[in-house]
Amino acid sequence: MTDEAFLRDYDPSAFARPSVTVDLVLLGMHDGQLAALLMRRDQPPQAGCWALPGGFVGIDESLDAAALRLLRDKAGMDDAHLEQLYSFGAVDRDPRMRVITIAYLALLRADQMAAAIRSGRVTAAALAGDPVSARSPDGASLPLAFDHAQILTRARDRLRGKIDYSDIAFALLPARFTLRALQDVHEAVLGVPLNKPGFRRRMLDRGRLIATGTREADASHRPAELFRLNDGD
C-alpha cells in the first residue's frame, strides 16, 4: 500500500461510512412451538410490519456489549444465552440509508419469554417454514420488515445445526426439566417428530444429564423425573 493510500485510509472522514446496528433474534418456546419475540413497527418505513429488536452500535461500544445492552433494554433480562449469528449488509436492505446489521441470537427460557411478553415491548410469533414465516398465537400471519425473514431463517437454521451436538437446547429450558420437555424442544426446533426410546437413551448416554430424584408436579398421569444439566465439565 502506498503512503497516499495509507493516509487516505487513515483519515476517518475520507470515506462515507455505513451505519452499524445490532439486531436481536430472541428465540424461545411458546405454546409448545419455537417462537421469536418481535416488535410492531408503528413508524414508516414498513409501518405495521414486524421487526427484530435492534439499535445502533455506540462508537465506544463493542458488538457484544451492544447486543447485551439491547437484551436488557428490549427484553428486560441479562442472563440469556447470547451468540453472534451473522452480518447482513445488502445495500438496499433499509430504504432510509445504508445500514449494516450484526444479528445476534438470544435463547430464552419459557419464564423469560413470558416476562418479556408481559412487559409489552415485544410479542411472541411462532416460526415455521423455509424460509420462516411468523404467525401470532391466534394464527394470523405477521408480515416481517426489511430482511428480517432472512435473519430469522438463519437463526432457526443455526439452532437446528447446533442442537444435536451442543448444549444449546438447555438454554430454552428451566434448570430442571423432564426428558419429555427436552424432546419437545428438539422436535420444535427440528420440525420433525423423534422416537422416544432412542431420544431418551441418546440423552442419558451422553452423560451430561443428572437425575434429581424429584418428579414433576401437577401432571394428570404418571409424573416424569426431573433432570438437570451437568454443567460442571
Place this chain on the structure above:
Amino acid sequence: MTDEAFLRDYDPSAFARPSVTVDLVLLGMHDGQLAALLMRRDQPPQAGCWALPGGFVGIDESLDAAALRLLRDKAGMDDAHLEQLYSFGAVDRDPRMRVITIAYLALLRADQMAAAIRSGRVTAAALAGDPVSARSPDGASLPLAFDHAQILTRARDRLRGKIDYSDIAFALLPARFTLRALQDVHEAVLGVPLNKPGFRRRMLDRGRLIATGTREADASHRPAELFRLNDGD
C-alpha cells in the same frame, strides 16, 4: 406518515459511525499443511507484523461484493469458495480508529495458492496451535497484527467444524484427486491422523465421489485412482 415523508426528515448523521471493513482469511494447503495467505505490514501501526488482506466496504457495496472485490484484488482470483465467517468489533482492535470488520473465509486450491504467492502480494503461513500461530515455510514464527490471530483461529475452527458433514474439503483440492490427497486435507485441517480404511469407506459410502478410471501420474509407487466430486446433486 408516508415512507417518503419519513425519509425526508430522517437525519442519517445523528450518530457517530464506526468504519466497516472486510478481512479475508485465505486458506489452502501448502507443503502438506494448512496455510493462510498473509500480507506483511510495512507501515505503522504494527509495521513488520503479518495481517489478513482487507479493505473498506464501499457505501454502495454489499458485504459479499466487498469480499469478492478483495478476493480479486488481493489474491487475483474470482472462483474460490467464499463464505462469511464472523464479525469482530472490539473497541480497541485497531489503534487508529473504531473499525468493525466482517471476516470472510476463502478456500483456495493448491494451484490458486501458488498463483497468489507468485503474484508477490501475499505469503503463505502454516497454521497450528490453539489459538493458531503462523509460521513461514522456513519455520520462522510470524507475529500477527491486531486481532488477526483470533480471526484465523475462528476460521480454522469453522473449517474443522464443517469438514465432516459438508463438501468444504473439496474446495481445497483440484477437480480430480486421490483418496490419499483427500485424507491429507482432512488430517491437516483436523490436526489428527485418521485411519485409512475407515476414512476410505466413509468417503465412498457417502456416494458423492465418482471414480474417473484414470490414475495419478508420476508416483514412485502404485498409482492411486483419481476421483472427482459428484456435484450434480
Place this chain on the structure above:
DNA sequence: TTGACATATGCGCATAACGGATATAAGTAA
C-alpha cells in the same frame, strides 16, 4: 376399593456406522 387409562421407564433385537488389523494387488526401482 378397583379397574381403566395415560404416560414414563426399561428391555431386546436387528441394522448400520466405525475403529482397527490384516491380507492382497499393483505399481516402481534395484
Place this chain on the structure above:
DNA sequence: TTACTTATATCCGTTATGCGCATATGTCAA
C-alpha cells in the same frame, strides 16, 4: 526377478441407532 511402497479389499469386534414391546407408576372415575 526381487524388494519395496502404497493402494485396495476383507474381516471382526464394538458401539450407536431405529423401533417395537413389556412393565411401572401415577391419575381419575365408577
